[in-house]
Amino acid sequence: MKRLSRGFYGLAAAVFLAGLLGGCGGGGGGGSSSGGQQFVVAYSQSNNAEPYRAQLNIQLQHFVKKYPDLKLLPIADAHQDSATQVSQVQNLIAQKPSVLIVSPNEPAPLTAAVQQACSAKIPVIILDRSVNTDCYTSFIGGDNVLIGKRAGELAVKLLPSGGNVVELRGILSDQPQIDRDQGFRDAIAANPNIKIVANREGKWLKENATPIMQQWLAQYPKIDLVYGHNDPMALGAYLAAKAANRDKEMKFIGIDGLAIPDGGIRAVQLGELAGTFIYPTCAQQAADSAEKIVHHQPVSKKQVLGTTEVTPQNAAQLYQQYDFSKQQ
Amino acid sequence: MSRRSVPGQTPAATTERDGDGRRPLEPVVAPPRTWRERGGRVLSLLGSLQGYIGLVLVVVAGVLTKGDVFWNQQNLTNAVGAFSSRGILAVGETLVILAAGIDLSVGSILGIGSMTAALLLTRWHLAPWEIVPLCMAVGLFFGFCNGAGVAWLRVQSFVMTLASLTIVRGLDRQSSDNVSVGTQVVDANGQLAPFSAAFQGLGTPGHNILTGLPLPIFGRTGVYYPVVAFLVVCVMFQLVLSKTRFGRHVYAVGGNETAARLSGVNVTAVKIAVFSLSGMLAGFAGPIDAAYSASADPLAGTSYELDAIAAAVIGGASLAGGRGSIIGTLVGALILTLLDNVLGLNAVSDNLQLIVKGLIVVVAVVLQRPGLLISLGNFGREFTRRRTR
Numbered sequence: 226m227k228r229l230s231r232g233f234y235g236l237a238a239a240v241f242l243a244g245l246l247g248g249c250g251g252g253g254g255g256g257s258s259s260g261g262q263q264f265v266v267a268y269s270q271s272n273n274a275e276p277y278r279a280q281l282n283i284q285l286q287h288f289v290k291k292y293p294d295l296k297l298l299p300i301a302d303a304h305q306d307s308a309t310q311v312s313q314v315q316n317l318i319a320q321k322p323s324v325l326i327v328s329p330n331e332p333a334p335l336t337a338a339v340q341q342a343c344s345a346k347i348p349v350i351i352l353d354r355s356v357n358t359d360c361y362t363s364f365i366g367g368d369n370v371l372i373g374k375r376a377g378e379l380a381v382k383l384l385p386s387g388g389n390v391v392e393l394r395g396i397l398s399d400q401p402q403i404d405r406d407q408g409f410r411d412a413i414a415a416n417p418n419i420k421i422v423a424n425r426e427g428k429w430l431k432e433n434a435t436p437i438m439q440q441w442l443a444q445y446p447k448i449d450l451v452y453g454h455n456d457p458m459a460l461g462a463y464l465a466a467k468a469a470n471r472d473k474e475m476k477f478i479g480i481d482g483l484a485i486p487d488g489g490i491r492a493v494q495l496g497e498l499a500g501t502f503i504y505p506t507c508a509q510q511a512a513d514s515a516e517k518i519v520h521h522q523p524v525s526k527k528q529v530l531g532t533t534e535v536t537p538q539n540a541a542q543l544y545q546q547y548d549f550s551k552q553q
Numbered sequence: 554m555s556r557r558s559v560p561g562q563t564p565a566a567t568t569e570r571d572g573d574g575r576r577p578l579e580p581v582v583a584p585p586r587t588w589r590e591r592g593g594r595v596l597s598l599l600g601s602l603q604g605y606i607g608l609v610l611v612v613v614a615g616v617l618t619k620g621d622v623f624w625n626q627q628n629l630t631n632a633v634g635a636f637s638s639r640g641i642l643a644v645g646e647t648l649v650i651l652a653a654g655i656d657l658s659v660g661s662i663l664g665i666g667s668m669t670a671a672l673l674l675t676r677w678h679l680a681p682w683e684i685v686p687l688c689m690a691v692g693l694f695f696g697f698c699n700g701a702g703v704a705w706l707r708v709q710s711f712v713m714t715l716a717s718l719t720i721v722r723g724l725d726r727q728s729s730d731n732v733s734v735g736t737q738v739v740d741a742n743g744q745l746a747p748f749s750a751a752f753q754g755l756g757t758p759g760h761n762i763l764t765g766l767p768l769p770i771f772g773r774t775g776v777y778y779p780v781v782a783f784l785v786v787c788v789m790f791q792l793v794l795s796k797t798r799f800g801r802h803v804y805a806v807g808g809n810e811t812a813a814r815l816s817g818v819n820v821t822a823v824k825i826a827v828f829s830l831s832g833m834l835a836g837f838a839g840p841i842d843a844a845y846s847a848s849a850d851p852l853a854g855t856s857y858e859l860d861a862i863a864a865a866v867i868g869g870a871s872l873a874g875g876r877g878s879i880i881g882t883l884v885g886a887l888i889l890t891l892l893d894n895v896l897g898l899n900a901v902s903d904n905l906q907l908i909v910k911g912l913i914v915v916v917a918v919v920l921q922r923p924g925l926l927i928s929l930g931n932f933g934r935e936f937t938r939r940r941t942r
Contacts, residue, residue, distance in 0.1 A: 274851055279731035397903065426903040431846045432853065435758060436635035440897040443622050443631075457733070457850075464847055468759020469627075487735035487848045495743060 284508035373408020387418020388449030434461030456489030645831030653874025666839015696832015700825035807874030
């Protein structure tokens with residue numbers, strides 16, 4: 226019920242805003258620099274249906290609200306389709322926002338759309354994935370190689386005398402998969418006794434990870450650590466190991482660390498994962514940068530965010546810090 | 554009306570006219586006397602067993618390469634369990650395909666079924682026997698909508714179910730706010746809540762039902778619900794298809810809709826029924842999927858319809874309708890999941906797996922084609938007859 230009414234208000238706000246913008250259109254040239262001082266922020270999301278991106282949306286709404294002079298248009302969801310996103314970005318450009326934030330679905334198709342925004346003199350903030358042009362104001366993203374490295378360092382710490390590692394990979398052609406794999410392998414090279422005995426593509430999905438892990442459990446009598454490229458895959462493997470009563474003889478490491486009831490931070494709290502690493506949503510930095518841009522303050526062209534290791538000690542506190550479902 | 558491709562049913566035993574209007578060959582009753590006759594018998598037996606050949610090849614490949622690691626109860630249960638929810642979708646899909654339709658929405662309906670189960674569990678703490686019927690009702694509703702669109706509004710089933718694929722997925726995502734819902738709810742002490750523990754029996758790996766009962770084969774360790782549910786659904790619907798008037802009507806509508814209508818079959822009712830049953834089965838599979846992953850993902854079941862169609866087609870169902878069987882679909886599902894298991898156990902690279910799986914689909918369908926091995930069987934029978942004349 227709460228959700229329904231929220232959606233209704235969103236719709237009402239959208240209609241109202243559309244009317245407002247339509248009215249301003251005649252007045253010419255953006256028309257937002259008068260006494261009221263409301264700066265419109267538009268956001269194009271590549272896919273609402275990924276938990277990480279759903280979290281990003283919630284956080285962005287939360288942080289934009291902290292600046293009373295910023296107004297976020299309803300988030301445009303491209304449903305993981307680049308062509309859809311291009312036309313959505315063009316629609317947003319037509320509404321002449323003060324700042325345009327884009328989470329590109331793919332670099333190449335979105336490049337032209339970002340250039341269009343640029344030539345319309347709209348400042349653009351790119352989140353998480355790159356575009357093939359320099360014509361934007363700021364890029365904000367996480368560092369997957371670094372996160373993979375930190376996960377590898379945790380593996381080295383957990384397996385001082387070496388051991389057998391199995392690796393559940395994301396979709397093989399995804400850049401985060403390539404980076405998370407690379408960083409991990411670089412870090413575990415520190416201990417030559419740590420071996421990756423098997424790795425397979427789990428396509429980021431929990432339901433794929435479980436049967437793969439069941440097959441590994443049947444083949445390998447000794448598995449010491451499971452490295453999942455995201456928390457759902459690590460947890461899917463955990464389910465399989467628990468079913469075979471072997472969950473106590475191995476450690477599980479994930480990535481993403483979402484503060485949702487079904488996410489990685491909770492799993493660390495429950496002792497299912499030995500650790501996970503927060504992949505930053507960039508929402509807070511995006512809101513801060515938008516505020517700076519509208520007030521003509523400088524922002525750095527490239528903002529690469531670090532990660533936070535979630536341990537059993539800090540999990541409860543981190544969950545509270547990143548849980549935005551109750552803070553709206 | 555053909556049921557030629559029912560594995561295990563000898564084509565010679567089919568006495569009714571088949572769909573192509575050809576009368577099957579008369580059964581050979583004379584006992585074999587010479588080695589030539591025996592050879593003919595073996596060939597014709599091979600022809601009747603063709604539906605199982607793909608499955609046998611996969612099992613043999615598994616046993617040869619991995620031996621006991623492959624051929625043990627635990628591994629086989631795991632392999633079939635991983636496919637059970639898709640297998641149940643495939644049974645419903647087979648019903649629709651038999652009636653010359655296609656149902657692309659089963660993956661989405663499974664998704665909303667799994668989300669319904671997780672929400673009923675986490676918000677109202679319902680028991681499994683309350684959750685499963687409610688999820689089936691949800692699936693039945695969407696299946697009925699598909700059937701109504703196809704039968705009453707005369708929208709082609711591909712278009713109708715393509716539309717409901719996106720509609721139902723949208724509802725699923727809306728009801729969950731795009732965030733997956735975990736089914737393992739713990740209390741303040743870190744203990745699993747009782748309602749959550751009960752839900753695990755629906756398919757969380759390692760949680761069996763009927764434990765403690767002395768069961769054949771399984772002993773007192775109980776049985777894994779997804780596997781049992783899949784097999785029971787298969788047997789039930791095979792019986793419905795082969796023993797009831799409704800079953801014969803499904804084949805009739807798929808074989809020749811006009812002829813069926815002229816002979817008094819209520820085509821509209823049959824169409825609505827098959828889509829409703831397909832939706833209901835997808836709703837039934839929802840809680841299994843949620844329990845298997847211990848969470849309901851807003852994207853759960855995406856592209857499962859393709860696996861379901863593949864299982865039905867490998868099992869001998871014709872997309873033109875009127876030909877196929879549930880037992881065939883069961884065999885198709887087993888081929889798909891055991892193949893995945895064998896490739897996985899042999900650490901075949903992910904890219905190569907995609908290629909091999911695609912090739913196997915084509916090979917299995919060709920092997921299923923009545924005429925390849927049946928012609929071999931016919932040849933065997935002709936051969937026998939000519940010699941004995």
